[in-house]
Amino acid sequence: MATNTHLTIHKVVAETADTISIHFQQPWHKMIDYKAGQYLTLIATIDGKQVRRPYSLCSSPHADAFPAVAVKRIPGGLMSNFLADWAEAGKGLEILEPMGNFFYEPAPEKRRHLVLFAAGSGITPMFSIIKSALKMEPNSEITLVYGNRNVDSIIFHKELTELQGNNSNRLRIVHCLTSPPEQWYGATGRISPEMLGEILDQTAPVLPVEDSLYFMCGPQGMMDSVQQVLISRGVPATKVFHESFFSSVSEEDKEAAIQEQGIIERTVKVIYDGDEFEFTVPAHSTILEAAQDADVDLPYSCQSGLCTACRGKCLSGKIHMDETEGLSQNELENGYILTCVGHPLTANVVIEIG
Ligand code: FES
Numbered sequence: 302m303a304t305n306t307h308l309t310i311h312k313v314v315a316e317t318a319d320t321i322s323i324h325f326q327q328p329w330h331k332m333i334d335y336k337a338g339q340y341l342t343l344i345a346t347i348d349g350k351q352v353r354r355p356y357s358l359c360s361s362p363h364a365d366a367f368p369a370v371a372v373k374r375i376p377g378g379l380m381s382n383f384l385a386d387w388a389e390a391g392k393g394l395e396i397l398e399p400m401g402n403f404f405y406e407p408a409p410e411k412r413r414h415l416v417l418f419a420a421g422s423g424i425t426p427m428f429s430i431i432k433s434a435l436k437m438e439p440n441s442e443i444t445l446v447y448g449n450r451n452v453d454s455i456i457f458h459k460e461l462t463e464l465q466g467n468n469s470n471r472l473r474i475v476h477c478l479t480s481p482p483e484q485w486y487g488a489t490g491r492i493s494p495e496m497l498g499e500i501l502d503q504t505a506p507v508l509p510v511e512d513s514l515y516f517m518c519g520p521q522g523m524m525d526s527v528q529q530v531l532i533s534r535g536v537p538a539t540k541v542f543h544e545s546f547f548s549s550v551s552e553e554d555k556e557a558a559i560q561e562q563g564i565i566e567r568t569v570k571v572i573y574d575g576d577e578f579e580f581t582v583p584a585h586s587t588i589l590e591a592a593q594d595a596d597v598d599l600p601y602s603c604q605s606g607l608c609t610a611c612r613g614k615c616l617s618g619k620i621h622m623d624e625t626e627g628l629s630q631n632e633l634e635n636g637y638i639l640t641c642v643g644h645p646l647t648a649n650v651v652i653e654i655g
Contacts, residue, residue: 308368308395311325334399340355340357347379354380357426403516419446435471442471492523517543521549524545606642612638614653618651640652
């Protein structure tokens with residue numbers, strides 16, 4: 302079961318005009334233990350309501366003393382905008398312990414090529430991975446392809462440039478800008494399959510695909526382009542890892558699926574932490590929303606079907622999910638579901654969590 306921890310903010314750094322990084326002091330009683338690429342769930346009370354959101358850690362567990370997340374203001378972003386206005390050194394926040402299946406584990410004895418694709422705030426977990434790999438895998442090479450609007454919107458620009466300068470034989474960074482300045486030596490335009498093909502040809506590593514790992518994080522369009530190029534180059538799916546911050550399923554798609562699947566109000570049983578809970582899920586509610594309305598405290602973070610904090614196993618009955626992006630094919634085939642996007646399709650749904 303994910304447990305709450307209270308963290309004190311060590312410092313807040315303005316990374317770009319709309320992005321800050323929040324660095325936390327390690328709690329004295331138990332260090333925050335995490336893997337590069339994982340996320341922290343931050344919990345805040347906004348207008349009297351508890352809000353939770355996952356934020357990828359941009360710090361490296363191997364190279365940084367303080368765990369840190371990056372937060373970018375977005376239109377309508379309840380938690381992000383709150384944090385950007387509120388966060389300052391000395392204030393405290395509740396968090397859930399680090400989670401996430403998107404992570405990198407160093408293998409110091411290996412020589413391999415880590416190929417990272419990011420756009421915008423998708424750099425956050427990549428920054429952690431880069432710092433970790435540079436420190437922990439002395440023989441490995443890293444290529445980062447990073448897309449942004451303009452130079453000013455490049456998050457961690459100064460640090461990335463420094464890392465590249467200090468590790469020029471191992472770290473290649475290709476910046477791609479849609480609005481570049483006049484004198485620009487990086488790539489120009491949105492990250493597309495054609496652009497990626499050229500970049501990968503030019504930065505072809507000495508290492509074969511078998512010794513490479515591919516990580517991607519950014520908007521769906523970028524991820525689709527990367528996926529397309531990797532498939533065309535014969536990269537096996539087992540070498541590719543992706544993290545999504547935003548669901549691509551619209552409210553219209555969800556509503557259409559509810560009608561199509563004939564989803565109606567049903568009762569479900571959830572087994573969590575050894576306790577059994579039974580509650581009714583209205584047609585337009587998810588299982589998680591219905592649990593919250595019934596005061597059943599289930600685990601969750603993003604509420605968008607992406608982070609897997611709410612993952613459970615469907616022991617009987619059938620469940621429709623608005624979004625399946627967060628789960629692997631293997632998890633789906635083995636009956637795992639996400640309560641935050643799940644709706645019962647049959648009368649006998651039993652879910653086990655934990
Ligand atoms: S809460 Fe993140 S996937 Fe459900």
